[in-house]
Amino acid sequence: MDVQATPPVRPRIAFLGTGAQGSSIAADFALAGHDVTFIDQWPAHVEAIRAKGITVNFPARSVNVKVPALHLCEVAEVKGKFDLIFLVVKAYDTTWATHLIRPVLAEDGFVIGLQNGMTHEEIAAVVGRHRTIGAVIEIASNMWVPGVVNRQNDHDESWFALGALDPDQQHRVEGVADILRSTGRVEVMEDIRSAKWMKLVVNAAELIPSAIIDTALNDAARIPEMLEIMRAAGYEAIHAALADGATIMPIIGMQPVMSNDPERYVDEIFAEVLRTFSREDTLTTSLQDWRKGRRAEVQEVNGWVVDILRAHGRDAPVNRRIVEVAFEIEAGRARPEPGNLALLRATPQQQDGASHA
Numbered sequence: 017m018d019v020q021a022t023p024p025v026r027p028r029i030a031f032l033g034t035g036a037q038g039s040s041i042a043a044d045f046a047l048a049g050h051d052v053t054f055i056d057q058w059p060a061h062v063e064a065i066r067a068k069g070i071t072v073n074f075p076a077r078s079v080n081v082k083v084p085a086l087h088l089c090e091v092a093e094v095k096g097k098f099d100l101i102f103l104v105v106k107a108y109d110t111t112w113a114t115h116l117i118r119p120v121l122a123e124d125g126f127v128i129g130l131q132n133g134m135t136h137e138e139i140a141a142v143v144g145r146h147r148t149i150g151a152v153i154e155i156a157s158n159m160w161v162p163g164v165v166n167r168q169n170d171h172d173e174s175w176f177a178l179g180a181l182d183p184d185q186q187h188r189v190e191g192v193a194d195i196l197r198s199t200g201r202v203e204v205m206e207d208i209r210s211a212k213w214m215k216l217v218v219n220a221a222e223l224i225p226s227a228i229i230d231t232a233l234n235d236a237a238r239i240p241e242m243l244e245i246m247r248a249a250g251y252e253a254i255h256a257a258l259a260d261g262a263t264i265m266p267i268i269g270m271q272p273v274m275s276n277d278p279e280r281y282v283d284e285i286f287a288e289v290l291r292t293f294s295r296e297d298t299l300t301t302s303l304q305d306w307r308k309g310r311r312a313e314v315q316e317v318n319g320w321v322v323d324i325l326r327a328h329g330r331d332a333p334v335n336r337r338i339v340e341v342a343f344e345i346e347a348g349r350a351r352p353e354p355g356n357l358a359l360l361r362a363t364p365q366q367q368d369g370a371s372h373a
Contacts (some may be wrong), residue, residue, distance in 0.1 A: 017247050027099030027125075029195075030055055032117050034065075034085070035048060036157035036304075037130065038104030040072045040167040041199045046081045048198035053098075054085040055117075062087050064163030070087075071203035072165045097122035100192060107133035107316035109268065115140040121147065126185075126192065128178065130210055132219050132301070133316035134212055136181060145181040149189060152177040152206035152215045154268045154289070155200065156298045168295045169179065174200025175268045175293075179208025201269060204371075213262035214285070219317045221286055224342050227303035227312060230352035237286075245334060245360050249318065250282035252332040257323040268293070306345065314342040 027050075028073040034054040054070070055061050058214040065085040072079050089334070105113045106174050114127060121127060121143060129135045129148040134152035154175040156168040178193050181184040186206065195204045205211050225246045226236035237243050244296050254264070255278060264281050269292075274284050302312035321335040341359045344350040350359075 030098040031102045032113055033105035035166050036159035039070050039165045040157050041069045043072045043081050044199035046083045054083055057088050061162040072167055074167050074170045094120045099125045101127045103129045107131050107135050107313045109219050110135040110138045111228045114139050118143050130196040132313055140181050146179045146185055150179050152211050154293055171200050176202045177205050177211045179205040210262040210265050211267050213257040214267045217250055217253040218285055220253035220321050221246045223300045223302040224318050224338050226300050228341055228356045229354050233298050233300055234296055248334040251279045252335050253321045255320045260324050261330040
């Protein structure tokens with residue numbers, strides 16, 4: 017169907033980063049009657065939206081909506097302020113993107129980071145903790161053609177969490193959650209930092225590891241040795257989270273009765289992602305990035321685990337190896353392929369020996 021967005025209403029909303037995730041969420045906002053502006057760094061995408069609107073293909077339906085879309089360079093031309101700015105850029109783009117958008121953020125507005133990684137503190141460093149809402153996002157989508165998104169989870173299978181960094185602002189988060197519910201299930205959480213850590217645990221197990229062997233997430237998990245490596249990466253990540261002061265907690269809609277044993281928790285939440293949020297052809301965002309010739313969030317996820325455990329005098333050999341192989345791929349010295357399972361299996365010393373044989 018083709019739906020024209022309704023006239024502007026309060027609050028005034030912007031999405032900075034309208035790739036697959038950002039576009040599909042922002043389109044739902046527009047369809048719900050919210051005043052939403054798309055801002056993106058892909059010129060062809062912006063022009064396609066201006067010409068034909070944004071199209072989102074769900075598993076059983078498609079929507080198209082006309083929305084205003086701006087190039088990054090046009091942010092300086094924006095008149096007035098945005099009350100809510102949803103940041104949906106890669107984790108490594110957080111700081112510069114927040115600086116870009118700060119001048120058009122209302123004094124009592126919020127930046128909401130719908131991102132992987134622990135980006136909330138980077139946002140807060142630019143706009144202040146009182147104007148930052150941390151968020152967790154769990155949906156699967158992809159975009160290969162400008163102006164057209166394929167979202168693999170409809171609203172009932174999409175999950176978000178929100179929480180203010182400044183406790184004095186927590187009472188305002190429910191209002192933001194109500195808006196976000198136009199695109200999926202939303203929980204408001206007091207301890208958003210722990211919730212973001214729990215999501216990073218899942219991401220450490222899934223994103224880069226499955227991308228390294230160039231396969232869909234579910235297919236990677238069906239390879240017994242690969243599943244063992246992915247779980248081991250998650251186990252290191254949960255111990256990094258605990259060392260960093262996070263609390264084990266249910267996310268992505270799981271029940272509070274789930275295990276508090278760290279490694280059992282990883283097994284349960286990993287299984288839930290595969291069961292509920294992943295399709296047979298779901299490629300992680302990291303593999304999509306590599307296939308587009310872009311960097312993936314290597315340092316911001318698996319590298320974060322390595323750095324946190326190192327700061328506590330502990331090693332993370334599985335995540336460290338994942339980072340090493342991923343950086344080899346991004347440097348062009350290797351490529352994603354199933355044979356990389358052997359690289360993940362090997363320690364650096366073993367690999368060096370093999371390369372000189």
